[in-house]
Amino acid sequence: MTFWSSESEAQCSMFNAQCSMFNVQCSTFMVLVFGGTTEGRIAVKKLEESGNAYYYSTRGDEQEIVLHHGIRLQGAMNGEQLKVFCQEHGIRLLIDAGHPFAVQLHQTVADTATELGIPAIRFERIFPPRDPSVIWCSDYDDAIRKIREQGVRTLLALTGVQTISKLKPLIAQGVDCYFRILNRESSRKIAHDQGIADDHLLFYDIEHTESLTTHVADAMITKESGLTGGYVEKVKAAQEQGMKVFAICHPATLPAFHVVNGEHGLRRMVEKLLPEFYPLHSGITTGTCATAAAIAALTLQPTPSVPVILPNGETIHVEVHYGNGYAYVLKDSGDDPDVTKGIEIRASVEILPSDTPLTEEDLADDDGIEPRILIRGGEGIGKITLPGFDYPVGSSAINKVPRQMIRQNLRHLITNSSSLNTQSPMPHGKCSMFNVQHSTFLVTLSVPEGSEIARRTFNPRLGIVGGISIVGISGIIQPFSIEGFISSIKKCMQVAKASGCDEVVINSGAKSENYLKARFPQLPPQVFVQYGNFIGETLQVAAELNIPKVTLGVMIGKAVKLAEGHLDTHSHKVVMNKEFIRQLMTEAHCSDSSLQVADTLNMARDLWALLPEGEMHRLASVILRHCHQHCAPLLPQGTLHVILVSEDGNIYG
Numbered sequence: 001m002t003f004w005s006s007e008s009e010a011q012c013s014m015f016n017a018q019c020s021m022f023n024v025q026c027s028t029f030m031v032l033v034f035g036g037t038t039e040g041r042i043a044v045k046k047l048e049e050s051g052n053a054y055y056y057s058t059r060g061d062e063q064e065i066v067l068h069h070g071i072r073l074q075g076a077m078n079g080e081q082l083k084v085f086c087q088e089h090g091i092r093l094l095i096d097a098g099h100p101f102a103v104q105l106h107q108t109v110a111d112t113a114t115e116l117g118i119p120a121i122r123f124e125r126i127f128p129p130r131d132p133s134v135i136w137c138s139d140y141d142d143a144i145r146k147i148r149e150q151g152v153r154t155l156l157a158l159t160g161v162q163t164i165s166k167l168k169p170l171i172a173q174g175v176d177c178y179f180r181i182l183n184r185e186s187s188r189k190i191a192h193d194q195g196i197a198d199d200h201l202l203f204y205d206i207e208h209t210e211s212l213t214t215h216v217a218d219a220m221i222t223k224e225s226g227l228t229g230g231y232v233e234k235v236k237a238a239q240e241q242g243m244k245v246f247a248i249c250h251p252a253t254l255p256a257f258h259v260v261n262g263e264h265g266l267r268r269m270v271e272k273l274l275p276e277f278y279p280l281h282s283g284i285t286t287g288t289c290a291t292a293a294a295i296a297a298l299t300l301q302p303t304p305s306v307p308v309i310l311p312n313g314e315t316i317h318v319e320v321h322y323g324n325g326y327a328y329v330l331k332d333s334g335d336d337p338d339v340t341k342g343i344e345i346r347a348s349v350e351i352l353p354s355d356t357p358l359t360e361e362d363l364a365d366d367d368g369i370e371p372r373i374l375i376r377g378g379e380g381i382g383k384i385t386l387p388g389f390d391y392p393v394g395s396s397a398i399n400k401v402p403r404q405m406i407r408q409n410l411r412h413l414i415t416n417s418s419s420l421n422t423q424s425p426m427p428h429g430k431c432s433m434f435n436v437q438h439s440t441f442l443v444t445l446s447v448p449e450g451s452e453i454a455r456r457t458f459n460p461r462l463g464i465v466g467g468i469s470i471v472g473i474s475g476i477i478q479p480f481s482i483e484g485f486i487s488s489i490k491k492c493m494q495v496a497k498a499s500g501c502d503e504v505v506i507n508s509g510a511k512s513e514n515y516l517k518a519r520f521p522q523l524p525p526q527v528f529v530q531y532g533n534f535i536g537e538t539l540q541v542a543a544e545l546n547i548p549k550v551t552l553g554v555m556i557g558k559a560v561k562l563a564e565g566h567l568d569t570h571s572h573k574v575v576m577n578k579e580f581i582r583q584l585m586t587e588a589h590c591s592d593s594s595l596q597v598a599d600t601l602n603m604a605r606d607l608w609a610l611l612p613e614g615e616m617h618r619l620a621s622v623i624l625r626h627c628h629q630h631c632a633p634l635l636p637q638g639t640l641h642v643i644l645v646s647e648d649g650n651i652y653g
Helices: 009-020 038-048 079-088 103-116 140-149 161-172 185-193 231-240 263-273 286-299 360-365 400-414 433-437 450-454 482-498 510-519 535-544 556-563 578-587 604-610 613-634
Strands: 030-034 054-058 070-074 091-096 120-123 135-137 154-157 176-182 201-204 219-223 244-248 258-260 305-309 315-319 327-330 344-351 372-377 440-446 503-507 528-530 549-555 639-645
Touching: 030 038, 038 054, 038 070, 038 120, 038 263, 079 091, 079 103, 091 103, 091 263, 103 120, 120 263, 135 140, 140 161, 140 219, 140 244, 154 161, 161 176, 161 185, 176 185, 219 231, 231 244, 258 263, 263 315, 286 305, 286 315, 286 327, 286 344, 286 400, 286 440, 305 400, 315 327, 360 372, 372 400, 400 440, 482 503, 482 528, 482 535, 503 510, 503 535, 510 528, 510 549, 510 639, 535 549, 535 613, 549 556, 549 613, 556 578, 556 604, 556 613, 578 613, 604 613, 613 639
Parallel strands: 030 054, 030 091, 054 070, 091 120, 120 258, 135 244, 154 176, 154 219, 176 201, 219 244, 372 440, 503 528, 503 549, 549 639
Antiparallel strands: 305 315, 327 344, 344 440
16 A cells, blocks of 8 residues: 555655654654655644654655755655554654545555554544535545436536546536546546546646636535535535535544544654653643533533634643532643633533523623523633623633633533433433523533632732633643744744745734735735744844844833833733833823823733724824833844734734
């Protein structure tokens, strides 16, 4: 059995020689990734975070990807060759990030992992629910039969150039077939070898999928290639053209694999299976803990872990425990210094009688979608005492994203009858699926140690009293060492300089970076570098590399800290200074009524909503001037431009 295609002994020898030249650099714990896909890119991104060596193998050389620690391999091996490679190169973990339909690859990796006792991860794609209006086909023979039954005369095939041979029986039966393939020489050759003329080929670029409006047929056939495979967009475009849609179901994942479907799950699975690979381990937020506890509390059917859908759509599994009428999670903070590490986060779930009066918090939080899910804080969950948060004063300190996570996950279970056994003794009793889907659920969260732990957090300064907050944006805690993070910044800056562009745009994270990319569309993506909180260190790296022009994008929360001279803006080291903000507002000639706003601030971003537009413009100018004064000396030979990015993407400066 081979990967992709048979290879000559000469090519295999070259493949192994390509590896052996790197042996001196390699750690004793090695990872071999099979990529060439979007998932392959994501795997590289996550493995690079470790600083350790790994192999990244692709079929050919057509995928452009930058590896700092990875060793690029190209070519193919059969099962025996893969086994020998793993033994000779100390492979201790296999990651299959290949295409969902690369059945032969999946089988070979699974067989090798089983034979050698090496754990294997399948990095699967996220597949949306199957649309009943699509005609689902188990394989190509099934598809050909159904296409004939539907009387299709003209077919547009988006299944890839390698599947032309599988669909040729349709051509022989008189169906006019058009094939959409990658616009590259190797794909055109395969099509021509199968007897497909150019007038029956449609091309699309590997990075930019064109609209299906370029060709209208009776029907379209595609593969269930998942979200990153453009499946949803293809189906939507075809249906808008009135085409019948046929889809080949994706193959089932082999039982030999540990399955993940996103970057966070991948890293956590690597940490579990090969703990030495990452010097620091990731954790989960209090929001993810609360969500997992709520999922387990929905039925109270004992299980060691539950699946949790994260905000990015991927699913991870979280260990859960059970008490008397509730479920709980012990907070896993990984190697991040966190006072909440190991605490117990509980959840209970009940169905409320229809006449139950709702609180002000319930009304502010209710999204009006059935089944209604209300979320309240119990023992150890802080209460909001000052305005400026997402919820009114008096509400539980449960942030917006954790609330959304709880609702999304519970509704997913409640509306999936195979996941929720309504005949089992749930905390809300026995009831029909219809009644469950039209009920109001109350989720109560509690943290027995919350009141004590909260004294060691910033909650009291924010006006949150009586307990901790349930927080988290991504659902995952990303650990880092200062040395490792700055090393990563330096590598990114080196790549930016090597791009040949004389300008680098540094920013705090994904949100501001997206806004800045829209502001500077002419710049290549590699010149956008994230500094996290290490603004001073990033500018020093820019000076060391003699980068002539640096644009520093900063959002207001970090900007007010930077303006005060704090070049490391991490909340563990510095918090918002209301007195300094008042000083900045005075310099901006804000009115007396506006100056009083500074005393009531919970977060600096509230200034965007609380100040009149004219005053906010003046304040932005003052903040930027102070930031520039502190930062410019770090870039003595270069030009520094500082810009302020608002919450909705407006640019100042």
